[in-house]
Amino acid sequence: MTTLTVLSDEEAKSPLISLNPTHTVADIDPLIYGGFTEHMGRCIYGGIYDPDNKNGLITEQGYRKDVIDSILELKVPVIRYPGGNFVATYRWQDGIGPRDQRPKRPELAWLGVESNQFGTDEFIEWCRIVKTEPYICLNMGTGTLEDALAWLEYCNGDRDTHYANLRRKNGHEEPYKVKYWALGNEIWGPWQVEQATKEDYAKKAIQWAKALKLLDPSIQLILCGRDGVSDWDRYVLQQCSRYIDMHSIHFYHGDAKHYPNISGPYAAERAIQITSSLIDLARCELDLTEFPDFSRITTAPKTAHRPKICFDEWNVWDPIRAPGDKGAEELYNLSDALAVAIWLNIFIRNARDLGMATIAQSVNVISPLMTSPTGITRQTTYWPLLLFSRYMHGKTVAVHVRAGVYTGETNPKWIQSTVDIPKLDVSAALDGEWLNVAVVNVDEEHSYETELFGVAPASGDIQVFKVGGEKFNLKDVNKEGQETVSIVESTLKGENVKKFVFERHSFTLLRWKV
Numbered sequence: 159m160t161t162l163t164v165l166s167d168e169e170a171k172s173p174l175i176s177l178n179p180t181h182t183v184a185d186i187d188p189l190i191y192g193g194f195t196e197h198m199g200r201c202i203y204g205g206i207y208d209p210d211n212k213n214g215l216i217t218e219q220g221y222r223k224d225v226i227d228s229i230l231e232l233k234v235p236v237i238r239y240p241g242g243n244f245v246a247t248y249r250w251q252d253g254i255g256p257r258d259q260r261p262k263r264p265e266l267a268w269l270g271v272e273s274n275q276f277g278t279d280e281f282i283e284w285c286r287i288v289k290t291e292p293y294i295c296l297n298m299g300t301g302t303l304e305d306a307l308a309w310l311e312y313c314n315g316d317r318d319t320h321y322a323n324l325r326r327k328n329g330h331e332e333p334y335k336v337k338y339w340a341l342g343n344e345i346w347g348p349w350q351v352e353q354a355t356k357e358d359y360a361k362k363a364i365q366w367a368k369a370l371k372l373l374d375p376s377i378q379l380i381l382c383g384r385d386g387v388s389d390w391d392r393y394v395l396q397q398c399s400r401y402i403d404m405h406s407i408h409f410y411h412g413d414a415k416h417y418p419n420i421s422g423p424y425a426a427e428r429a430i431q432i433t434s435s436l437i438d439l440a441r442c443e444l445d446l447t448e449f450p451d452f453s454r455i456t457t458a459p460k461t462a463h464r465p466k467i468c469f470d471e472w473n474v475w476d477p478i479r480a481p482g483d484k485g486a487e488e489l490y491n492l493s494d495a496l497a498v499a500i501w502l503n504i505f506i507r508n509a510r511d512l513g514m515a516t517i518a519q520s521v522n523v524i525s526p527l528m529t530s531p532t533g534i535t536r537q538t539t540y541w542p543l544l545l546f547s548r549y550m551h552g553k554t555v556a557v558h559v560r561a562g563v564y565t566g567e568t569n570p571k572w573i574q575s576t577v578d579i580p581k582l583d584v585s586a587a588l589d590g591e592w593l594n595v596a597v598v599n600v601d602e603e604h605s606y607e608t609e610l611f612g613v614a615p616a617s618g619d620i621q622v623f624k625v626g627g628e629k630f631n632l633k634d635v636n637k638e639g640q641e642t643v644s645i646v647e648s649t650l651k652g653e654n655v656k657k658f659v660f661e662r663h664s665f666t667l668l669r670w671k672v
Contacts, residue, residue: 159183159184159507159554159556159557160503160507160556160557160558160559160584160585161556161557161558161559162558162559162560162561162563162578162580163558163559163560163561164561164562164563164578164580165560165561165562166562167562169560169562170561170562170581171604171606172607172608172609173559173560173561173562173581173582173606173608173609174558174559174560174561174608174609174610174611175557175558175559175560175582175584175595175597175608175609175610175611176557176558176559176560176611176612177555177556177557177558177586177593177595177611177612178555178556178612179555179588179593179612179672181555181556182553182554182555182556182588183509183510183553183554183555183556184509184510184553184554185509185552185553185554186506186509186550186551186552186553186554186587187466187509187512187513187514188235188551189235189236189291189513189514189515190469190505190509190512190514190515191232191233191234191235191515191543191546191547192234192235192236192237192238192290192293192470192514192515192516192517193229193232193234193236193237193238193290193516193517193519193520194237194238194239194242194470194471194516194517194518194519194520195237195238195239195240195281195519195520195521196239196240196241196242196243196244196245196518196519196523197240197241197242197244197248197265197272197276198241198242198243198244198267198268198482198485198486198519198523199268199484199485199486199487199522199523200485200487200521200522200523200529201519201520201521201522201523201525202276203273203275203276204522204529205222205225205520205521205522205523205525205527205529206221206222206225206276206284206520206521207220207221207222207275207276207280207284208220208221208222208529209275211531212531213531213532215532215533217287219280219283221284221287222521222529222534224529224533224534225521225527225529225534226284226287226288228527228534228536228540229288229290229520230288230289231544232540232543232544232547233289233547233548234288234290234520234547235290235291236290236291236292236293236338236514236516237285237288237290237291237292237293237516237520238293238294238295238340238470238516239281239292239293239294239295240281240294240295241267241295241343242267242295242343242471242518243267243268243343243344243347243349243350244265244267244268244272245295245296245297245299245342245343246266246267246297246298246299246300246342246343246345246350246351246352247263247265247266247267247297247299247300247351248272248297248301249263249297249300249301249305250277250278250297250305250309250312251305251308252272252274252277253274253276253277253278253279253280254277254278254279254312254324254328255328257275260273260274260275260277261274262274266351267349267351268482268483269483278294278309278312278313279325279328279329279330282313282330282334282336291337291338292334292336292338293336293337293338293339293340293380293470293514293516294309294313294336294338294339294340295339295340295342295343296309296339296340296341296342296366297342298341298342298343298345298352298359298362298363298366298382299342299345299350299351299352300351300352303365303366303369306366306369306370307369307370307373308321309321310336310339310370310373310374310377311373312324312325313325313333313334313335313336314333314334314335314336314374314376314377315333316333335376336377337376337377337378338377338378338380338514339370339377339378339379339380340379340380340382340406340468340470341363341366341367341379341380341381341382341402342359342363342382343382344382344384344408345359345382346359346382346384346388346390356389356390356393356394357393359382359394360393360394360397360398361397363381363382363394363397363398363401363402364397364398364401367379367398367401367402368401371401378403378404379401379402379403379404380402380403380404380405380406380468380470380514381394381395381398381399381402381404381405381406381465382394382406383395383405383406383407383408383433384407384408385407385408385409385429386407386409386429386430386432386433386436386467387428387429387432387433391405391407391433391436392436392439392440395436395437395439395440395465396439396440399437399440399441399463399465400463402465403465403466403513404465404466404467404468404513404514405433405437405465405466405467405468406467406468406469406470407429407430407433407467407468407469408469408470408471408472409422409425409426409429409469409471409472410471410472410473410474410475410518410524411423411425411426411474411475411497411569411570412474412475412476412477412479412494412569413476413569414476414479415567416493416600416602416632416663417564417566417567417568417579417600417602418567418568418569419474419493419494419497419569420493420496420497420500420579420598420600421564421568421569421573421574421579422474422497422568422569422570422573423497423500423501423504424500424504424568424573424576424577424579425570425572425573426469426472426501426504427504427507427508427577428573428576428577430467430469430504430508430511430512431508431511433467433511434467434508434510434511437464437465437467437511438464441463441464465513466511466512466513466514467511467512467513468512468513468514468515468516469505469512469514469515469516470514470515470516470518471516471518472501472515472516472517472518473498473501473517473518473519473524474488474490474494474497474498474524474539475488475518475524476488480524485522485523486523486524487522487523487524487528488524488525489537489635489637490526490537490538490539490635490636491538491632491633491634491635492538492625492626492630492631492632492633492634492635492643492663493632493633493663494538494539495538495539495541495542495625495626495643495665496542496598496600496626496663496664496665498526498539498542498543499542499546499583499596499598499625499665500583500598500600502542502543502546502550502585502596503583503584503585503596503598504585506546506550506554506585506586506587506596507554507585509553509554510554517543525537526539526540526543527540528638530638532638533638533639535636535637535638535639535641536636536641536644537635537636538625538634538635538636538643541625541643541644541645541665542625542665544645545596545623545625545645545665545667546596549587549589549592549594549667549669550585550587550589550594550596550667551587551589552587552588552589552590553587553588553589554585554586554587555586555587555588555593556586557584557585557586557595559580559582559584561580561581561582561606562580562581563578563579563580563581564579564580564581564600565579579600581599581600581601581604581606582597582598582599582600582606582608582660583597583598583600584596584597584598588672591616591671591672592669592670592671592672593669593670593671593672594667594668594669595667595668595669596665596666596667597660597665597666597667597668598664598665598666599660599661599662599663599664599665599666600663601662601663602632602662602663603662604662605628605659605660605661605662606659606660607657607658607659608657608658608659608660609656609657610655610656610657610658613655613656613668613670614672615652615655615670615671615672616670616671616672617652617671618652618670618671619649619650619651619652619670620649620650620651620652620655620668620669620670621647621649621667621668621669621670622647622648622649622650622666622667622668623645623646623647623666623667623669624645624646624647624648624661624664624665624666624667625643625644625645625646625664625665625666626643626661626663626664626665627646627661627662627663627664628661628662628664630642630643630663630664632663652670
């Protein structure tokens with residue numbers, strides 16, 4: 159939670175950040191640092207799985223070692239699979255068993271051919287290697303409830319039943335215990351095979367949810383939402399909220415101009431807030447029967463169960479710059495890295511409502527990681543993700559910021575008249591004895607000497623991690639063999655730290671023991 163006092167141009171030259179480590183607001187779910195892998199472009203083949211690589215970069219199973227090392231470094235807690243749009247025509251049965259017997263199929267989401275050489279067993283095996291939880295999205299396009307139940311039985315079944323035994327036959331005796339399952343992907347979209355109305359989807363989702371939880375009551379189900387601000391979200395939540403555990407929303411943004419580019423995440427923050435209200439609306443019913451004269455109107459909870467939000471597709475993505483049907487291989491610059499840092503600040507600020515978030519995607523496709531036959535590049539967006547996943551855990555701390563705001567063009571346009579976009583975007587987290595403060599200075603021209611109220615280290619130095627800053631250009635990118643943008647570390651003496659200079663176009667993480 160962060161509150162903002164908007165300063166005039168003159169006052170904004172002297173901003174202030176105020177916080178108290180005892181003012182904790184909500185627990186931060188570590189699942190907000192999740193990833194996403196789809197059979198799209200080079201995410202799976204040539205990214206995660208590259209069996210034909212001749213440069214010593216793969217394991218015996220064909221998995222990229224450098225990708226494994228990077229995912230482990232990020233400590234990615236959960237990864238969504240296999241889509242995405244891809245899942246709407248995916249037959250999971252094609253991706254199991256002997257590889258030489260797996261059929262090749264036309265792939266309709268990205269108009270390719272799916273070899274099925276990487277499937278459920280390989281995904282689970284890879285998840286175990288990178289120490290992450292699998293999150294499977296069910297095919298509610300061409301797939302049937304019978305297919306979904308069979309997939310769940312194959313993954314989690316521990317009895318003497320057909321699909322559990324098929325998993326055993328394929329060499330996997332123990333159940334996979336996949337906890338997270340999505341009820342389809344973007345079924346509202348006209349690009350989807352088997353697009354549905356909100357009414358038809360809600361009816362179907364309820365029946366699938368009941369059956370899936372009869373088979374395995376331990377699983378968590380994620381409802382297919384839209385962008386968090388649509389009538390689809392309102393309706394499917396009102397119909398289905400008692401049957402599901404999380405509600406999925408998606409949002410991408412991107413702009414060649416810096417300020418419109420960094421304004422996009424604030425639309426996502428507003429979407430989280432609106433979705434939270436829609437969840438509560440779905441949990442209450444308006445009782446007019448007792449008070450027909452409307453003199454007193456009461457709301458009563460239908461259920462104590464309150465689903466959380468699963469932001470399971472988010473990122474900077476300019477489809478003009480990186481078309482999806484050509485692999486969506488974005489080359490991210492420093493402005494994009496600052497936008498990702500704001501996204502992550504937003505997740506910390508709204509931790510009460512978030513049960514999961516998965517950046518789209520994990521490798522090559524609009525990703526912080528790019529592979530080539532000879533190595534891997536950590537893009538500019540990798541570094542804020544690394545700092546957040548490493549340090550921003552525990553509990554959200556309330557922060558008050560006094561700063562100037564940006565008032566020009568935004569993307570989307572409606573954000574300009576909806577929220578204030580501060581020149582200093584801030585979140586804070588208390589992780590045990592460590593207080594972590596994440597600050598993004600989005601200003602293209604000005605560094606800000608900022609008063610810090612509440613910085614009182616118990617002992618030792620203040621650790622400083624910086625991405626970008628005065629020595630960099632907003633268009634700076636990382637390329638293979640040349641990672642221009644990365645993390646610069648330094649320390650400050652802890653005694654009497656009253657001010658700190660947040661450099662222009664930079665992301666800074668300050669942390670100290672309290």
